[in-house]
Amino acid sequence: MSATRKAYRAALLHSVADPADVGVEQSYQYFEDGLLVVDNGKISALGHAGDLLPTLAADIEVVHYQDALITPGFIDTHIHFPQTGMIGSYGEQLLDWLNTYTFPCEKQFADKDHADKVAKIFVEELLRNGTTTALVFGSVHPESVNAFFEEAERLDLRMIAGKVMMDRNAPDYLVDTAETGYTESKALIQRWHGKGRLHYAVTPRFAPTSTPEQLALAGQLLEEHPDVYMHTHLSENLKEIEWVKALFPERSGYLDVYDHFKLLGKRSVFAHGVHLCDSECERLHETESAVAFCPTSNLFLGSGLFNLPQAEKFKVKVGLGTDVGAGTSFSLLNTLNEAYKVMQLQGARLSPFKSLYLATLGGARALSLDDRIGTLEPGTDADFIVLDYKATPLLDYRIQQSNNIEETLFVLTTLGDDRTIRETYAAGRCVHQR
Template identity: 55%
Template sequence: MTATNTTVAPFPAGCTAVRGPLLHFIAEPGLNAPDPSAHEYHADGLLVVAEGRVLANGAAAELLPRLPAGTEVEQYPDSLIIPGMIDTHVHMPQLAVLASYGTQLLEWLETYTFPTEARFADAAWAADQSQLFLDLLLTHGTTSALVFSTSHKVAAEALFSAAEGYNMAITSGKVMMDCHAPDGVRDETEASYQESRELIERWHGQGRQRYAVTPRFAATSTAQQLTYAGQLLAEYPDVLMQTHWAENHAEIAWIKELFPERSSYLDVYDHFGLLGARSVLAHGIHIDDGDRARLAETGTRIAFCPTSNTFLGSGLFDLASARAADVEVGLATDVGGGTSLSMLATMAEAYKVCQLRGQSLNPFQAFYMATLGNARVLHQDDSTGNLAPGKYADFLILDRSASPALRLKHEPERALQAMLFDLMILGDDRAIRRTYIAGQCRYDRDSVKGAALNACISG
């Protein structure tokens, strides 16, 4: 009988390794009592990376012997290694309107958003702001996102170019908005379609960049422009689509006036061919069971934006009903209506919204939504969302005692659920110790790594 060789092959020369408590998800845990088989956790874990991809993750004791002699191992015993967080709805040009006082949705757009977005016709301004936006995402632990740009082609170009420079997975698109918007942000119907096509041809699938057809919302597009948006999805079936939906009572009433022939707000998008598994509708607060059934039937996803929904007084999203109806739901910051780029802060607000709804959001589900769940919503879970071998090495080092409040709760042997809940409720950008994109450290809290961020801080 021939003996079986059980020796495990060593890792290749040039690999790198990070050691510390390590968590990632392989399935959805569930809103209430979490399924323990949905995650993998190693109290003393090791993440091995080569050429921007994950080679292995697991118990340090099992993987350390496979490292080549002399491999330097970064040590973070009191931190937590997790996949990079993903944002399913955020506005690049709205950094300046973050935390603007005193209005609800429609007035907020007219007062703050449109004047701010008009500046992005300037290519130099768009380039500077795109770089700053990405650097700020990295400081908050966000490694990829579905992003609204503006109605200016140069702004979309600037964002894609900056993201390509970081090898960062960004999905975005030029906003389509040909009516009910002021000069400076309103585009022209035919030109909007042509520019969108040009951007798709140039950027979709270029490195890690992907395109999303982006009508702002039904009120700011004519029927012809919505027809063009549907045509783009038919012409390029692997692009995404993003828009806003059912966020505010006044918005919903306005859509009813503008499209009296349609049976509902959702039916407007359905009529123009904008629903489908690659479509992400932000908000979806004021909806019914019929809407949820149609979303599930078409595979259309919702981006749950808790901080903007409460800040703008829009309402409380019904997460439990959406998931019970098999609607895929992502978690999103929605800056600048949202009040923080931090997905940790967004998890905390989502928890509070669920509490006010009489629902539960356990921390396992929250961290799943911010990582693998959001990757699935955006159809990028083949390359991001967890630390499975072969995926891009987009990951974070979370500091479990980054603030006085977190230090108060910190115990070396604290149970995982309690540790996650502490980070989720008390954590913010201070908890992001390091952010890696494709194995490269792109943000180091202790050295403030990031050129545009340094420029912003220095004045």
């Protein structure tokens, strides 16, 4: 037994509930000198080091991190793998940005060799930034999804991805048909869904680029495979919303388009949701659907400010998304920095413990995976990260001024970035070391 066990000693912090539901003080668990015990890829114990150390067998290795904090691995609920090479592209809003930068970049993923090369870069960036699970857009090409899943499988990562379904309002070189979108997606589900720690997401790009026939077949895929995910965009940009109204005049709104085609449900994640009305929030809650809050890309493309208090009021599940390549960083710490500012601009506050929740347990709940990831609870996957208090001279100096874990956590989410991630573990195995 002890040969598969290992223990990690450091400060430990994880969310146990949403601060909006239980209050800040009841939302987290913190051990200033903690011990995390990992057994065969799962967490088997956590608690005070002084309590647990005497219970360990003499031959169990204990790794002791000084000036460090262990948290669950970060969970990115919306990111585009094929847009890695166009991150930081200048000067457009959503629809022009897609035509100018995104579609030409995604064209390259018909080439499996290119997809393989980018998959390695993309996964390395995720792990370097402490992200252990992501909900990932591929391109329209099955090659892109195969490349991503092959790399994720090699490292035994818990990842979710899907082939884009897009049969209109895009360049000829980047469209499928309603039928090929269905058959190619079905083949990918059969190959990858449930293999190791991998999951498939049915992925219509967004309502304007799918015909009613394709959206109906996306709904059919969900009916045929009830444990797969559904991943798309919703109410990101005002011009986009007007376009949807023009394309689907018979529907009462953007969300109603997806609702009509049976695309809402407990494994459905809608990126952005910047411009939602109360009735749409009610419907998202009723169907257990989730929204991915993508502050960095919403600011970069000038799309608007996500109303987190509105989502909380209607108890909508919310995760955090980097939305690379419109988002300008793979780092969820950097994304939380932007999220705090988005709340400030609306006269609202984002507490450090709500930030932690969004990046970990909130993301896990958005993905209906909170029984497996998002916390340090015994029995869950040993996906965790080690944050270095001394990652930069400024971070080191500023944390020395901190009076408590709340202040330290806020400093990490405002000054932290990829350098803050000392090590990343997936299923108990170190997959990144700075």
